[in-house]
Amino acid sequence: xxxxxxxxxxxxxxxxxxxxxxxxxxxxxxxxxxxxxxxxxxxxxxxxxxxxxxxxxxxxxxxxxxxxxxxxxxxxxxxxxxxxxxxxxxxxxxxxxxxxxxxxxxxxxxxxxxxxxxxxxxxxxxxxxxxxxxxxxxxxxxxxxxxxxxxxxxxxxxxxxxxxxxxxxxxxxxxxxxxxxxxxxxxxxxxxxxxxxxxxxxxxxxxxxxxxxxxxxxxxxxxxxxxxxxxxxxxxxxxxxxxxxxxxxxxxxxxxxxxxxxxxxxxxxxxxxxxxxxxxxxxxxxxxxxxxxxxxxxxxxxxxxxxxxxxxxxxxxxxxxxxxxxxxxxxxxxxxxxxxxxxxxxxxxxxxxxxxxxxxxxxxxxxxxxxxxxxxxxxxxxxxxxxxxxxxxxxxxxxxxxxxxxxxxxxxxxxxxxxxxxxxxxxxxxxxxxxxxxxxxxxxxxxxxxxxxxxxxxxxxxxxxxxxxxxxxxxxxxxxxxxxxxxxxxxxxxxxxxxxxxxxxxxx
Amino acid sequence: xxxxxxxxxxxxxxxxxxxxxxxxxxxxxxxxxxxxxxxxxxxxxxxxxxxxxxxxxxxxxxxxxxxxxxxxxxxxxxxxxxxxxxxxxxxxxxxxxxxxxxxxxxxxxxxxxxxxxxxxxxxxxxxxxxxxxxxxxxxxxxxxxxxxxxxxxxxxxxxxxxxxxxxxxxxxxxxxxxxxxxxxxxxxxxxxxxxxxxxxxxxxxxxxxxxxxxxxxxxxxxxxxxxxxxxxxxxxxxxxxxxxxxxxxxxxxxxxxxxxxxxxxxxxxxxxxxxxxxxxxxxxxxxxxxxxxxxxxxxxxxxxxxxxxxxxxxxxxxxx
Numbered sequence: 001x002x003x004x005x006x007x008x009x010x011x012x013x014x015x016x017x018x019x020x021x022x023x024x025x026x027x028x029x030x031x032x033x034x035x036x037x038x039x040x041x042x043x044x045x046x047x048x049x050x051x052x053x054x055x056x057x058x059x060x061x062x063x064x065x066x067x068x069x070x071x072x073x074x075x076x077x078x079x080x081x082x083x084x085x086x087x088x089x090x091x092x093x094x095x096x097x098x099x100x101x102x103x104x105x106x107x108x109x110x111x112x113x114x115x116x117x118x119x120x121x122x123x124x125x126x127x128x129x130x131x132x133x134x135x136x137x138x139x140x141x142x143x144x145x146x147x148x149x150x151x152x153x154x155x156x157x158x159x160x161x162x163x164x165x166x167x168x169x170x171x172x173x174x175x176x177x178x179x180x181x182x183x184x185x186x187x188x189x190x191x192x193x194x195x196x197x198x199x200x201x202x203x204x205x206x207x208x209x210x211x212x213x214x215x216x217x218x219x220x221x222x223x224x225x226x227x228x229x230x231x232x233x234x235x236x237x238x239x240x241x242x243x244x245x246x247x248x249x250x251x252x253x254x255x256x257x258x259x260x261x262x263x264x265x266x267x268x269x270x271x272x273x274x275x276x277x278x279x280x281x282x283x284x285x286x287x288x289x290x291x292x293x294x295x296x297x298x299x300x301x302x303x304x305x306x307x308x309x310x311x312x313x314x315x316x317x318x319x320x321x322x323x324x325x326x327x328x329x330x331x332x333x334x335x336x337x338x339x340x341x342x343x344x345x346x347x348x349x350x351x352x353x354x355x356x357x358x359x360x361x362x363x364x365x366x367x368x369x370x371x372x373x374x375x376x377x378x379x380x381x382x383x384x385x386x387x388x389x390x391x392x393x394x395x396x397x398x399x400x401x402x403x404x405x406x407x408x409x410x411x412x413x414x415x416x417x418x419x420x421x422x423x424x425x426x427x428x429x430x431x432x433x434x435x436x437x438x439x440x441x442x443x444x445x446x447x448x449x450x451x452x453x454x455x456x457x458x459x460x461x462x463x464x465x466x467x468x469x470x471x472x473x474x475x476x477x478x479x480x481x482x483x484x485x486x487x488x489x490x491x492x493x494x495x496x497x498x499x500x501x502x503x504x505x506x507x508x
Numbered sequence: 509x510x511x512x513x514x515x516x517x518x519x520x521x522x523x524x525x526x527x528x529x530x531x532x533x534x535x536x537x538x539x540x541x542x543x544x545x546x547x548x549x550x551x552x553x554x555x556x557x558x559x560x561x562x563x564x565x566x567x568x569x570x571x572x573x574x575x576x577x578x579x580x581x582x583x584x585x586x587x588x589x590x591x592x593x594x595x596x597x598x599x600x601x602x603x604x605x606x607x608x609x610x611x612x613x614x615x616x617x618x619x620x621x622x623x624x625x626x627x628x629x630x631x632x633x634x635x636x637x638x639x640x641x642x643x644x645x646x647x648x649x650x651x652x653x654x655x656x657x658x659x660x661x662x663x664x665x666x667x668x669x670x671x672x673x674x675x676x677x678x679x680x681x682x683x684x685x686x687x688x689x690x691x692x693x694x695x696x697x698x699x700x701x702x703x704x705x706x707x708x709x710x711x712x713x714x715x716x717x718x719x720x721x722x723x724x725x726x727x728x729x730x731x732x733x734x735x736x737x738x739x740x741x742x743x744x745x746x747x748x749x750x751x752x753x754x755x756x757x758x759x760x761x762x763x764x765x766x767x768x769x770x771x772x773x774x775x776x777x778x779x780x781x782x783x784x785x786x787x788x789x790x791x792x793x794x795x796x797x798x799x800x801x802x803x804x805x806x807x808x809x810x811x812x813x814x815x816x817x818x819x820x821x822x823x824x825x826x827x828x
Contacts, residue, residue, distance in 0.1 A: 251595050255567050255616075258594030259522075262616035263530040269620040270533050328533060331526045379523065379569020 024180060031176055034169040043159060045098040050152050053089040057118070057144045060086060060125060065140050083125050090118050093151075100155055107154035114147035237454075238474075241467035245406065252375035257342055260335030267328040267335075274325055277316050284309040345371040349401050357503060359392040360400065362434055366423055369404035376412050381419055388426035394503045399475045406468045407436040407495050414440025414493060431481070431501050437494040443487040451485065480504055515540045516631040517557065521550040521576060522565040522592070531563070534620055535627070547571030547579070554583045560634035561627055563614075566593035566600060574600050577608040586638065588630035588792065590614060596744035602759050605751050612796065613748045626796075633791035640786045661686050662777055663703045667696045667710040667719065673738070677709060680766035681773055691715075693722050697816050700726075705733070706780035707773060712739045712746050720746070723754035724795045725817050731790035732783040734776045738762060755793040 060082050093100050093111065100107060124139045288305035291297040348368040370383060377383060411421045419439040426433055443451070443458075450456045452473040457466035476483045481499035519542040520531045528543045535541050542557060544550035546568060554562075562580055566573035577589045591604055594616035604610045611633070612626050663686045666674040674689030681687060688703060690696040692715050699705065708726070710719050723735050737750055740762040750756045757776050760768070783789055 251597070255595035258616040259524050259527065259565075262592075262594065262618060263524065263526045265617040266530040266534060266620055266623075270530065273620075324533060327529065331529060335526065375567065 024183075028173075028176065028180065031169055031173040035166055035173055042098055046100060046155065047152075049089065049092045049098055050100075050148065050155070053086070053093060053118075054145065054148050056082065056086045056089050057121070057148065060121070061140055061144075064125070064128070064136050067136070079125065083122055086118070086125075087122055090115070090122075100151065103158045104154060104161075107151065107158055110147065110150040110154045114144065114151055117142050117144050117147050234454075237467060238471055241471060242402075245402075245409070245468065248409075249372055249405070253342060253346065253372065256375050257339055260338045264332045264335035264339075267332040271325055271328055271332075274321060277321070278318075281309070281312050281316060281318060284312050342371070349405070350398055357394060358397055360395050360397040361392050362390055362400065362432055362499070363387045363425055365397060365401045366404050366425065366434065369401050369408055370423075372405060373408045373412060376409070377421070380417065381412055381415055381421055384420060384422040386422065386424040388424070390425055390427055390432050391501060393432055393499055393501050395479055395499060396475075400479070400499075403472045403475050403497065404434070404436075406472050407497070410468065411436055411438035411440060411493070414438050414442070416441065419492075428498070431499050434497045434499075435494055436497075437492060439492045442489040442491050442493055444489050448485060448487050452483075516561065516635065517542065517559040518561045518563065518627060518631070519544065519550060519553060519557070519559045519587075520563050521545075521547065521568070521573070523568040524565070527565070534624065538624075539627075539631070547573070547576030550576055551579055551583065554580055554587075558584065559587050561588045561590065561630040563590045563592055563627065566591055566597075566604075567595055572600065574604040574608050577604060577610065581608060586634060588634045590626060590630060592616060592618065596748065598742060598744045598747065601744055601747045601751070602742065602761070605747070605756065605759050610751060611792070612752050615748075629791075629794060633794060636791045637786075637789050640788050662707075663688060663705050664707045664709060664773060664777075665690060665696060665699050665703070665705045667691075667693070667708060667714055668738070669711065669714055673709075673711075677769060677773075680769040682770075685773060685777070693717070693719065693813060696722070697813055697820075700730075700820055701816065706784075707776045708733060708735045709738050709773075710735060712737060712741060712750065718746070718749075720749050720754050722813075722817070723750065723756065726820075727755050727793065727795045729817055730820055731787075731793060732780055734780040734783070736760065736772060736776050738764060752796040755795050 063079065063082060092098065094115075100111060102108065121139060121142045121144055124135055124142075128135045128139060284305070288302065288309045291302045291305050345368050348364070349372050366385070366387075370377075370385075408421065408423075415421070415438055421439075422435075422437045424435040424437075447458060451469050453466075454470040455466040456470075473483060476497060476499070479499055480503060481497065483498070484496045485493065486496075487493040516539045518535060518539045520528055520535075521544045522528055522531075523545055525545060528545070532541055532543070539561075542553055542559060544553050547564075548571060550562070550564070562577065562584075564573040564576055564580075568576075573591050573593065577591065580587060580589065588611045589608060590612045591608075591610050592614050593600075596615075601613070611630050614623055614626060661684060664677065664681070665688050666677050667690045668674070669691060671689060671691060674687050678685075678687035686703075688699045688705070690699050696708075696710075696714075708723070710723065712719060726733050727735065734757045735754060737747075737756050737759045738761075739759075742759065742761055747759055750759070757779060758772055760772065764772075783793070
């Protein structure tokens with residue numbers, strides 16, 4: 001907008017400048033023309049014509065004056081020639097380029113007077129005879145010379161005025177030229193300034209061009225550093241979220257392990273304590289047996305030893321004790337198996353012993369995640385498993401397990417008291433789908449729209465990082481899958497995870 | 509009463525029946541044992557059976573151990589409460605000390621002899637205090653009244669690195685209590701020698717030293733002294749130590765509201781008066797002897813300081 005307006009103004013300025021320059025040149029031409037218009041040769045011709053008339057007139061007058069009073073005839077040939085010459089000369093004053101007509105009124109009046117006088121003179125000259133003294137006298141006395149002088153006078157006046165006019169035009173021309181020169185100088189100065197500014201701008205532009213590349217490089221470096229920092233802090237956040245969920249998991253698993261460990265240890269101690277009693281019983285019985293088999297033992301001693309052993313056996317309630325100890329050892333066994341199971345499920349869950357990308361049965365993944373979450377769900381939430389037969393899919397098992405753990409944890413947290421978590425798995429044409437549904441609090445549309453955003457959380461500050469579902473989303477995205485969510489406030493939520501059978505080569 | 513002949517009654521609550529089996533085997537010779545597999549079952553049982561000691565798991569489905577013990581305290585305040593836990597969650601610990609008034613925390617897996625002696629101590633304490641009412645009766649005559657300056661207003665000792673804490677506590681208590689500040693354990697003992705202190709408010713660490721040994725020593729020699737922990741650096745391990753070895757009365761996290769502070773100090777003071785009047789109760793707040801210090805552990809307060817604590821004159825036993 002501003003550019004086009006500027007261009008318009010520039011065009012206008014250019015037009016004005018062209019018109020101005022044209023007008024200046026026209027004025028200059030006009031002034032030069034005015035100065036040059038006066039023709040000096042014409043002036044000489046005019047003066048010549050006048051002198052011609054004057055000399056012819058004088059000759060005629062002299063001719064006729066010569067014959068006056070003498071009885072000699074006038075040479076008719078000479079007379080006629082002179083008369084014609086005069087007539088031609090007079091005509092020359094009236095016609096042709098050098099004519100003296102229409103210059104000034106005074107000149108015209110003088111010419112008119114002269115024409116009459118000259119006409120009369122020529123007429124008389126044509127007819128007069130040498131004898132007609134009176135007419136001769138008249139002819140001679142005709143004031144042609146004076147009239148001619150008047151004409152010359154008038155002409156000279158006009159000429160002088162013409163000269164003056166031309167002079168004044170010259171002065172004007174000089175003044176105008178000076179003016180033009182000043183304007184030209186001013187323009188030149190401005191032009192020079194403009195050129196200098198242009199040069200400077202050009203220099204700046206060249207400089208900018210030269211440094212542009214390095215500037216672009218510097219900016220690019222800054223930007224990529226910022227990007228790198230951002231990625232790093234995001235990675236750190238995700239890591240801290242993983243650590244937080246790991247901590248939660250470890251706390252749950254620690255309790256799960258410490259309970260069987262508690263009774264196993266206690267049982268072992270009880271068994272050891274009881275072993276002391278049993279050893280005592282064995283020793284007592286052994287002593288009695290020894291006495292029995294010894295040759296030199298008295299009946300009394302044998303009876304006492306046997307009685308002591310029997311008493312001890314009854315006190316200890318040995319049969320019952322043995323049964324109890326059996327039970328305790330059975331329990332201990334059970335506890336140790338449980339611990340081993342838990343450790344195995346931890347290993348299954350973390351998948352540290354397997355490559356990053358592997359063929360994996362998602363049903364097993366869901367099972368191991370459920371085992372990890374067990375302590376949070378036990379007794380409170382019923383878990384319904386509706387597993388379909390699944391083909392093994394190519395994925396990163398530890399990441400996919402993390403997805404299931406996060407979804408099951410969220411489902412468990414959405415259920416305030418009692419509820420049901422249903423996990424359905426099924427095969428699709430190009431992949432598998434795992435649906436995790438809960439009968440928890442559900443979400444409204446607004447929350448539902450934002451749950452996959454990083455840092456979005458409905459938990460109180462400090463309780464959740466808001467990264468759990470974001471990580472889920474990212475893992476599924478990286479696997480080329482998708483996750484959808486259906487939810488109704490007060491009814492529950494269902495997450496559906498779709499994963500492809502194989503990973504695209506680029507992601508592998 | 510044939511209390512001395514009758515076996516003590518102990519209730520065990522755990523959602524894992526094998527734990528209960530183990531407990532039965534361990535304790536059947538010594539006590540009358542009762543078992544419940546959930547908090548609800550335990551409450552039902554408590555309504556009909558007077559027991560002396562309750563041992564409960566913390567993490568149980570439905571009702572947590574701390575919720576159960578809080579309810580149990582309302583039904584049977586006489587019973588000593590022990591929490592058996594395989595998982596230390598700070599919130600649960602703070603809740604159980606403040607609302608459940610736990611005698612001991614025992615970690616899973618436990619050592620049988622430690623658990624046995626803990627239960628035995630609890631039984632002894634319960635038996636000793638059987639005849640004494642556990643609810644502090646309202647001491648209307650000595651109750652500090654807000655706005656009225658009593659010449660011998662009860663004294664509170666604040667042990668904290670931050671010198672601002674004592675004035676803030678004084679501000680929230682008004683003239684009802686006199687508050688003394690101490691910034692080191694030596695200062696604290698000086699103050700205890702000089703003044704008639706009933707309630708100590710302390711951070712968990714002072715001058716980078718844990719206070720638990722001092723608190724335990726004080727409780728051991730001055731059982732009527734009531735300690736409240738006011739801290740911003742609470743962790744589960746320290747809290748359990750302070751409960752088991754220091755028998756702290758309450759654990760609060762900073763910042764604390766003025767009203768809460770006032771209520772807490774009033775209640776601690778009443779508890780102190782109650783303890784001072786009824787030495788039979790002291791066993792209920794007996795501290796666990798600290799484990800032998802590990803070679804690298806920070807040294808306990810100097811011997812001199814410990815001697816001074818032992819020599820502290822009991823102000824309260826002298827009066828009334």
